[in-house]
Amino acid sequence: MQKWLEIALLFFAPPLLLWQGWVRFPWAPILLIACVAIVIWLKRVRGWAWAKFWRSGDIEAEKREFWRILLRFGIIAPLLAWLVWLVFPEKSFNLMFSQPRLWLAILFFYPIFSVYPQELLFRAFFFERYGDLGHSKWLPVIINAIAFGWAHVFFPSPLIAVGLCILGGLLFANSYARTRSLRLVVFEHALFGDLIFTIGLGEFFFSGRRVAG
Helix, strand or coil: CHHHHHHHHHHHHHHHHHHHCCCCCCHHHHHHHHHHHHHHHHHHCCCCCHHHHCCCCCHHHHHHHHHHHHHHHHHHHHHHHHHHHHHCCCCCCHHHHHCHHHHHHHHHHHHHHHHHHHHHHHHHHHHHHHCCCCCCCHHHHHHHHHHHHHCCCCCCCHHHHHHHHHHHHHHHHHHHHHHCCHHHHHHHHHHHHHHHHHHCCHHHHCCCCCCCC
16 A cells, blocks of 8 residues: 555656646656656665666567567557648648758657666666565556556647557656666657657647647
């Protein structure tokens, strides 16, 4: 019961408060502070070596999962791009052609300053602390994906942002649960995140901007 309460307070309450406007605080600095606290906790309480903050101890499992990630991306990416072209034709690849410098900056900086901190929180910390929830190996994966999606509820068009992030969260959580490799899920998250900004869905994930949806 204690861990369920922790999950509710740490992963579900803050996005709700932001979404409803009951409190207002910049989420980026809060994420940074949370990551510092997580690193201290993993090092001091869980005894993590620095290498574990990037890779797992099972290189062969990482290699197998790496090819699964590429296969999934190769299937999902063209389908998602096609759906955007059908549903939002005016947005399809809009950022890449209208603001190429911004697009390139996002491709480079997004994985470093956004993806890794998110994966440290939602995968490394979550599975280290709550990976033993229930009697099913899938329960932590599902709860993690829902929490990851819910964290985007205060973004523009929350239905789209939360829905896409729950689906992405299922992929990332499953990859981490299978390998315990941060670099793999950072790679996978960066692939799909950069895809989102490339094919025209990025504006749904700018917290300061409202769009129709």
